[in-house]
Amino acid sequence: xxxxxxxxxxxxxxxxxxxxxxxxxxxxxxxxxxxxxxxxxxxxxxxxxxxxxxxxxxxxxxxxxxxxxxxxxxxxxxxxxxxxxxxxxxxxxxxxxxxxxxxxxxxxxxxxxxxxxxxxxxxxxxxxxxxxxxxxxxxxxxxxxx
Numbered sequence: 001x002x003x004x005x006x007x008x009x010x011x012x013x014x015x016x017x018x019x020x021x022x023x024x025x026x027x028x029x030x031x032x033x034x035x036x037x038x039x040x041x042x043x044x045x046x047x048x049x050x051x052x053x054x055x056x057x058x059x060x061x062x063x064x065x066x067x068x069x070x071x072x073x074x075x076x077x078x079x080x081x082x083x084x085x086x087x088x089x090x091x092x093x094x095x096x097x098x099x100x101x102x103x104x105x106x107x108x109x110x111x112x113x114x115x116x117x118x119x120x121x122x123x124x125x126x127x128x129x130x131x132x133x134x135x136x137x138x139x140x141x142x143x144x145x146x
Contacts, residue, residue: 001037001116002070002090002123004046009131023060025077027053036108036116044120058082068093068130071104094129 006020033041033048041048054060058081061067067087069075078087092102105122108115 001033001041001046001048001120002068002127003051004041004048005120005124005127006131008046009128013131013135015131015135021054021060021064022051023054023056025056025074027055029053029055034109034116036111036113037120039113040108040116040120043117044124056081066093066134070107072101075100090123090126090130094126094133096133 003020003022010016010018010020029052031053032038033051033053038048056077061078061081061083064083065086067078067083068090069078069087070090072089075087075089088100089102090105092099095102105126106115106119108119111119
């Protein structure tokens with residue numbers, strides 16, 4: 001869900017060349033998104049029909065400029081895969097706390113529709129805040145007024 005939310009937010013701010021990817025530390029590669037995630041995304045006009053899971057890899061970590069994780073154990077896995085210095089928990093980065101660790105996003109896996117809706121809502125708020133921060137920070141670096 002975070003990937004499609006990020007893609008929508010990036011397009012909204014005009015970052016058409018930016019790419020968001022998703023990977024899990026225990027994902028079964030090639031699996032479709034869960035029915036709950038598909039429904040929650042569809043309720044917000046987003047399509048997860050083409051989503052296939054992938055496992056976190058050193059190659060993916062190397063490719064990424066920024067890696068945001070849902071929980072502390074995900075952050076540890078990213079760092080063990082070579083991501084130290086370009087990874088943080090999603091909540092900490094979204095809240096611009098100045099540290100890498102924040103609170104974990106609830107995992108709705110095997111939950112009911114309400115659990116997926118709540119997870120979507122939390123992800124949407126955090127991802128939107130991340131994209132706004134990245135856009136603001138890039139404008140500051142480039143010397144462009146917002």
